[in-house]
Amino acid sequence: xxxxxxxxxxxxxxxxxxxxxxxxxxxxxxxxxxxxxxxxxxxxxxxxxxxxxxxxxxxxxxxxxxxxxxxxxxxxxxxxxxxxxxxxxxxxxxxxxxxxxxxxxxxxxxxxxxxxxxxxxxxxxxxxxxxxxxxxxxxxxxxxxxxxxxxxxxxxxxxxxxxxxxxxxxxxxxxxxxxxxxxxxxxxxxxxxxxxxxxxxxxxxxxxxxxxxxxxxxxxxxxxxxxxxxxxxxxxxxxxxxxxxxxxxxxxxxxxxxxxxxxxxxxxxxxxxxxxxxxxxxxxxxxxxxxxxxxxxxxxxxxxxxxxxxxxxxxxxxxxxxxxxxxxxxxxxxxxxxxxxxxxxxxxxxxxxxxxxxxxxxxx
Amino acid sequence: xxxxxxxxxxxxxxxxxxxxxxxxxxxxxxxxxxxxxxxxxxxxxxxxxxxxxxxxxxxxxxxxxxxxxxxxxxxxxxxxxxxxxxxxxxxxxxxxxxxxxxxxxxxxxxxxxxxxxxxxxxxxxxxxxxxxxxxxxxxxxxxxxxxxxxxxxxxxxxxxxxxxxxxxxxxxxxxxxxxxxxxxxxxxxxxxxxxxxxxxxxxxxxxxxxxxxxxxxxxxxxxxxxxxxxxxxxxxxxxxxxxxxxxxxxxxxxxxxxxxxxxxxxxxxxxxxxxxxxxxxxxxxxxxxxxxxxxxxxxxxxxxxxxxxxxxxxxxxxxxxxxxxxxxxxxxxxxxxxxxxxxxxxxxxxxxxxxxxxxxxxxxxxxxxxxxxxxxxxxxxxxxxxxxxxxxxxxxxxx
Amino acid sequence: xxxxxxxxxxxxxxxxxxxxxxxxxxxxxxxxxxxxxxxxxxxxxxxxxxxxxxxxxxxxxxxxxxxxxxxxxxxxxxxxxx
Numbered sequence: 001x002x003x004x005x006x007x008x009x010x011x012x013x014x015x016x017x018x019x020x021x022x023x024x025x026x027x028x029x030x031x032x033x034x035x036x037x038x039x040x041x042x043x044x045x046x047x048x049x050x051x052x053x054x055x056x057x058x059x060x061x062x063x064x065x066x067x068x069x070x071x072x073x074x075x076x077x078x079x080x081x082x083x084x085x086x087x088x089x090x091x092x093x094x095x096x097x098x099x100x101x102x103x104x105x106x107x108x109x110x111x112x113x114x115x116x117x118x119x120x121x122x123x124x125x126x127x128x129x130x131x132x133x134x135x136x137x138x139x140x141x142x143x144x145x146x147x148x149x150x151x152x153x154x155x156x157x158x159x160x161x162x163x164x165x166x167x168x169x170x171x172x173x174x175x176x177x178x179x180x181x182x183x184x185x186x187x188x189x190x191x192x193x194x195x196x197x198x199x200x201x202x203x204x205x206x207x208x209x210x211x212x213x214x215x216x217x218x219x220x221x222x223x224x225x226x227x228x229x230x231x232x233x234x235x236x237x238x239x240x241x242x243x244x245x246x247x248x249x250x251x252x253x254x255x256x257x258x259x260x261x262x263x264x265x266x267x268x269x270x271x272x273x274x275x276x277x278x279x280x281x282x283x284x285x286x287x288x289x290x291x292x293x294x295x296x297x298x299x300x301x302x303x304x305x306x307x308x309x310x311x312x313x314x315x316x317x318x319x320x321x322x323x324x325x326x327x328x329x330x331x332x333x334x335x336x337x338x339x340x341x342x343x344x345x346x347x348x349x350x351x352x353x354x355x356x357x358x359x360x361x362x363x364x
Numbered sequence: 365x366x367x368x369x370x371x372x373x374x375x376x377x378x379x380x381x382x383x384x385x386x387x388x389x390x391x392x393x394x395x396x397x398x399x400x401x402x403x404x405x406x407x408x409x410x411x412x413x414x415x416x417x418x419x420x421x422x423x424x425x426x427x428x429x430x431x432x433x434x435x436x437x438x439x440x441x442x443x444x445x446x447x448x449x450x451x452x453x454x455x456x457x458x459x460x461x462x463x464x465x466x467x468x469x470x471x472x473x474x475x476x477x478x479x480x481x482x483x484x485x486x487x488x489x490x491x492x493x494x495x496x497x498x499x500x501x502x503x504x505x506x507x508x509x510x511x512x513x514x515x516x517x518x519x520x521x522x523x524x525x526x527x528x529x530x531x532x533x534x535x536x537x538x539x540x541x542x543x544x545x546x547x548x549x550x551x552x553x554x555x556x557x558x559x560x561x562x563x564x565x566x567x568x569x570x571x572x573x574x575x576x577x578x579x580x581x582x583x584x585x586x587x588x589x590x591x592x593x594x595x596x597x598x599x600x601x602x603x604x605x606x607x608x609x610x611x612x613x614x615x616x617x618x619x620x621x622x623x624x625x626x627x628x629x630x631x632x633x634x635x636x637x638x639x640x641x642x643x644x645x646x647x648x649x650x651x652x653x654x655x656x657x658x659x660x661x662x663x664x665x666x667x668x669x670x671x672x673x674x675x676x677x678x679x680x681x682x683x684x685x686x687x688x689x690x691x692x693x694x695x696x697x698x699x700x701x702x703x704x705x706x707x708x709x710x711x712x713x714x715x716x717x718x719x720x721x722x723x724x725x726x727x728x729x730x731x732x733x734x735x736x737x738x739x740x741x742x743x744x745x746x747x748x749x750x751x752x753x754x755x756x757x758x759x760x761x762x763x
Numbered sequence: 764x765x766x767x768x769x770x771x772x773x774x775x776x777x778x779x780x781x782x783x784x785x786x787x788x789x790x791x792x793x794x795x796x797x798x799x800x801x802x803x804x805x806x807x808x809x810x811x812x813x814x815x816x817x818x819x820x821x822x823x824x825x826x827x828x829x830x831x832x833x834x835x836x837x838x839x840x841x842x843x844x845x
Contacts, residue, residue, distance in 0.1 A: 095821045111487050119812060127377070169716075176719035184840060242548035243541060256490055257541075266490070294801075300794045305786055308778050309801030316808020320818050331822055333836065337829040366781075 004138035005206055008213040012220030013144050014285065015054075015200065017151075019193045019224025021282035022103050024251055024275045027189060027228065028235040030332060033245040035185030036177045037170065039236055042185030043229035047222075049186060050194025053344055054221040057197060058214060060347045061204040063354060069201040069347075070293040076353050085346065086297050092342050093199065093290035094310075098317035099335075100283040101125055103328070104276060105318065111252055112269060122318045125280070130311040132284045133291055134304050137206055140288065144281050154274040155227065159234060161258045161267075166237035191336040193228055194221070195343035196282075202289035251275075287314070395455035398432065399518025401503035402442070402479055403468040411445035412436040412504040413457060414518050431515040434507050442482045459486065462493045463522035465540070466559065468503040472589065472596035477547060480540065491541035494525050497589045497596065499558040506559055509583050521583065525557065528585060529614070534605040535585045536614045550722070551711025551729045553591045555608060558599065560586045592705045592730075600698070607695025610688065611654055611708050613639040620660075622683050624667035631664035632684065632746070641710070643717040646737070650714045650721065655741040656688060661748050665755040672753055677746055685742040692740055700734040710736060767813045775806040 006014075031046075032039040064072050069089060073082035105121045113121065132140055175182075207213060235244050235254050244250040252275075255268035291310050295303035322328070399414040414432050435453045439445035449457050471479055476495075483489050498506050509517060529537035538546075538556055546554040562584040588605040590598050600608060609615050615637045621629045636659040643650050662671070669676055699707055711729055715722040725732055779802060786795045811818055826833075 091824065095825075098821065114487055172716040173719045176715065180840075239541070240545055242545050246544075246548070253491070257492070259492075294797070298793060298797055300797060301791060302794065305782055305794055305798050306801055308782065309798060309805045312775075312805025312809050313801060316805065316810075316812045317821050319812035319815075320808065321820050321822055323817065327820075331826070334822070334826050334829050334833055337832050338825045 004136045004141075005208045006138060006141040006203070007208055008210060008216040010141035010145055011204075011207045011213065012216045012223075013148050014141060014203075014281065015197070015217060015220035016224040016227070017144055017278045017281035018197055018199070018285060019221065020227050020278045021193070021196070022100055022275075022279040023193055023228055024231060024278065025103060025107050025249055026328070027192065028232050028244055028250040029247060030188045031185040031232055032236060032241055032250065034188065035181045036245070037172065037236060037241040038175060038177050038182050039185055039241070039244070040171065040229060040233040041175070041182050043189050043232040045182060045186035046189025046193060047225035047229060049190040051218075051221055051225060053190070054194050054197050055218060057200060057343065057347065058204070058217055060351060061201050063351070064205075065209070066205050068203070068205055068292065068296060069198075070296045072350065076350055076357065083297065085350075086293065088346075089342060090290055090293045090297065092338065093202075093286050093293060094313065095317065095321075096196065096199075097129075097283055097286040097290060098314050098321055100279055100286065101314060101318040102321045104279045104283070106328075107249060107252075107272075107275070111249060112272065119315070119319060122315055125283070126311045126315055126318075128280070129284050129287050129314070130307045133288050133307045133310075136304075137203060137288065140281075140284055147277055151274060151277055154271060158255060158271055158274070159230070161260060161264070162234060162238050162254060164260075165257055166234070167240075168237065170237055170240040187336050188332065189228060189232070191339040191343075192332075193225065195336075195339035197221070198339075198343040198347070199286050199289045201347075202292055203285070389456065389458075393455055394458040395435075395453050396461055397457055397459050398462060398516050399464045399466065399507050399521065400459075400462055400483075401466040401468075401498070401507045402471050403503045404471045404474060408438050408440055409442050409445050409471075410436060410438050410502075410504060411442060411449070412507050413449060413453075414507045414516075415453065415455075415457070416516055432517060434504070436504060442479065446482075459483075459489045462489060463516075463518045464525075465493055465495045466498050466503040466506045467495065468498050469500075469596060471503070472497050472556075472591070475594045476543075476591070476596075477594040480544065484540065484544065491544075492539055494522055494537050495540055495543055495556055496521070496525070496559045497556050499560040499586050499589075499599070501561050505561065506583065509561065517583075521559070524583075525585070530616045532618055534588070534602045534609065536588065536605075536609050536612070546709075547594055549709065549712055550715055551706050551726060551733075552709050553593055553705040553707050555591065555600070555707050556589045557585055558587045558589050559583060590699065590703050590705065590707060592703070597703055597705070600695070603691060604695045604698050607691040607693075608699075608707065610637065610639055610656060611641070611692055611695065613637075615639075619663060620684075620687070622680065622687060624669055626667050628667035629664075630662060630667065630669070630680065632660040633663040634658055634660045635747070641708075641713045643710075643714045645718065645721075650718065650725075650736070652710050652713060652736060652738045653741065654692060654738060656692070656743070658684070658688060658742065658744045659747055660684070660744065662746060662750055665749075666757075668755060668758040668761065670754060670758070671749060681744050681746055684744040684746070688742045688744065689740045692742075693738070696738050700736070704730055704734050706730070706733045710738075765814070768810050771806050771810050771813065775802055778802065 028039065031042045035042045061069075064075070067075070070086045073086045073089075076082065077085060101122055102118075104125065105118045108121050109116055109118050132143070231251060235250050238254045238257060239247075239250065243253065247253040252268055252272070255271045256266075258267055259265040287310065291303040291306050294300075294306060294310075300306075322331070395413075395415045396418075397413045398416050401412040401414075403410040403412075412434050413436075414434050416432055417430070435449050437445045437448040437451065439448050446457060465483070467476060467479060480495075484491070496506075506521075507517065525535065525537045528535040535557055536555070538554070543554055543556070546552055560583075562582045587602065588600045588608060589596055590600055606615075606618075615634070617636075618634050619631060620634060621631050624630060637656065638658075639654060639656040642653045642655070644653060645651070665671065669680075671677060671680075696708065699705070706729060710733070711722070711726070714725065779799070782798065783795060786798065
């Protein structure tokens with residue numbers, strides 16, 4: 001049913017968007033609250049833990065190159081157990097999409113549109129999501145590619161404009177909080193970035209494979225990870241561990257400090273565009289995974305008709321996730337386990353079933 | 365058919381959704397606030413805001429009125445006080461452009477953290493304004509003084525603080541985010557500049573329409589306020605303030621003087637100053653080493669020393685080093701004796717060097733701090749002597 | 764039957780009117796069925812959201828599943844925090 005094909009380069013771009021995703025908004029505060037001034041080490045550790053997981057996901061997808069994970073579940077585990085696991089994944093995709101929507105909405109209503117009801121913002125974003133998924137995977141990939149130069153430009157601009165305000169002393173004392181705090185921080189920087197990448201199992205089958213696909217994918221993962229580490233580092237250098245752990249949106253607070261010659265100031269809203277962009281692409285890919293997965297689970301011929309009802313579901317769920325912003329602080333500690341299950345535990349289990357089955361096949 | 369309806373639907377949605385009219389605020393509905401003053405009495409907060417009157421700042425001809433207006437309200441909490449402002453002010457208060465926040469001594473003694481909370485929580489305000497403590501006067505009265513050079517008084521305060529910060533050592537400017545950072549830094553207490561009214565009793569000639577050349581009331585910076593955590597506990601003298609600024613490495617340029625053997629003065633213009641703090645251990649106890657490097661020029665030579673002689677210059681340098689060391693030492697000792705709070709950030713220095721030791725010291729830091737040993741090392745250089753070498757007076761005598 | 768319910772209901776019918784006929788014409792019964800199910804579910808949650816009724820969050824599911832792990836993690840982080 002999905003006839004679109006995306007190139008390796010588009011895959012790499014999507015992977016970068018995916019990994020950065022909503023991390024620009026929330027990761028620095030989370031990691032720095034856990035590891036204080038060593039947050040940047042947590043970022044690095046997250047990359048060390050996460051990159052192998054991302055590679056594992058790619059290799060896992062190569063077991064059945066033309067099938068998405070929903071389809072494998074059925075193959076490997078049969079109709080009922082496979083269906084159950086698939087439902088688990090679908091629920092994950094749907095709720096993650098709603099969660100991402102909610103995060104973007106909360107950010108916009110806290111910092112910029114303070115009196116707008118969050119539903120209005122959700123509605124506008126959902127319209128775009130529905131439109132995007134109705135246009136298909138290729139369209140999503142292509143629009144991602146189109147925005148990419150702007151994205152890189154704004155990202156680098158953030159660094160260049162803030163570097164004059166960076167002070168190395170804010171990183172001190174290095175390792176002062178100890179390895180445990182750093183590991184705690186790395187829990188967040190590895191799961192929310194790389195483990196949420198398990199969505200890639202839903203669209204890797206549609207990538208035109210070539211000799212360089214794996215390499216491109218891994219480079220994309222690496223670049224995304226580096227971007228995350230550098231954002232945490234930058235936030236620390238500019239506003240310091242104390243402030244970063246108390247502001248809800250630490251990078252926004254850092255961006256507020258941009259002041260070049262008393263002339264270029266108060267431009268943080270332009271950088272919000274960047275944040276919304278990467279969050280959007282992560283959201284649309286998760287939504288696409290949900291729709292495609294549902295269609296595959298029920299053996300439908302196309303997922304496109306489901307976009308609008310899916311959008312309505314999202315609208316309701318995004319609101320239902322929580323009644324206020326404080327909930328996020330609490331839910332993140334559960335989310336890390338959910339991400340890890342979908343990215344590592346379940347695929348590993350499926351891999352073992354596959355191995356077991358091929359053994360028994362061979363022995364027959 | 366379907367396409368046309370789709371197109372119309374899309375057009376309608378774009379019109380409705382993208383014009384951004386949900387919570388619009390027109391410019392002429394906003395009262396742009398440039399300065400906020402908070403006083404407290406009997407459990408009620410007195411909030412005064414200095415609002416810019418755009419017409420007058422523009423300098424258009426017409427009604428000659430003050431460029432700003434001050435609105436005041438009284439309420440049990442600050443948030444209510446802000447809302448109450450709409451009772452008197454015709455426009456909704458817009459706080460995104462504040463330049464200065466003035467707090468009265470009572471508010472400061474009570475604790476500034478709770479007062480700052482509302483301003484930081486508000487997404488509209490940005491953290492780049494300066495915080496001042498009003499000394500011997502109510503914060504409200506600080507906002508009511510008109511300033512001659514800069515039309516908006518709060519901006520005048522901002523710029524003069526900014527400039528003084530750079531060229532006059534006893535004054536240090538503290539922005540709100542620096543303040544919060546200092547409040548949250550382990551072991552450290554903040555220091556804020558004070559401001560008061562300077563009365564002027566000279567009787568200058570008044571012009572016909574009652575405008576003055578030398579305003580009878582002016583604003584002036586007076587000393588640095590010392591806090592324990594977030595409560596005001598006292599004021600530093602000017603010299604102590606200078607020492608503090610040198611240690612905190614916030615001096616970029618200033619003026620100082622030395623005494624010559626014959627009792628007259630030499631003025632030095634300090635052009636570069638850099639101070640670093642390090643920590644080392646002596647018998648298991650931490651010791652702070654402060655090393656300052658200062659470069660100066662001779663600004664004014666009153667006495668008749670022969671400064672062409674390199675030996676004389678060396679003596680002057682040594683005297684300068686000793687002077688600065690004394691300044692910093694007096695500052696540290698005064699704070700250790702009188703206030704017993706770590707305003708210099710020594711705790712952070714120890715934490716940077718010996719994190720594990722610091723974790724043990726931190727809970728009783730305010731008791732340990734007065735006994736902390738501090739060692740000074742000053743390196744001063746006099747670079748040049750201005751356009752002339754020996755003083756004119758000396759040259760006259762040589763004739 | 765408040766205004767919100769009516770509006771949402773109307774929109775859902777309009778959406779169905781746009782999307783269903785092509786499906787039925789192609790004889791895609793399964794797709795139409797899933798479509799209707801999702802549409803009804805979506806309409807219900809949308810009404811709930813618009814009326815701002817408090818409902819249990821969808822995050823309750825992972826919360827319940829992972830509660831033991833969460834408590835274990837809190838334990839190892841708290842205990843060593845001293």
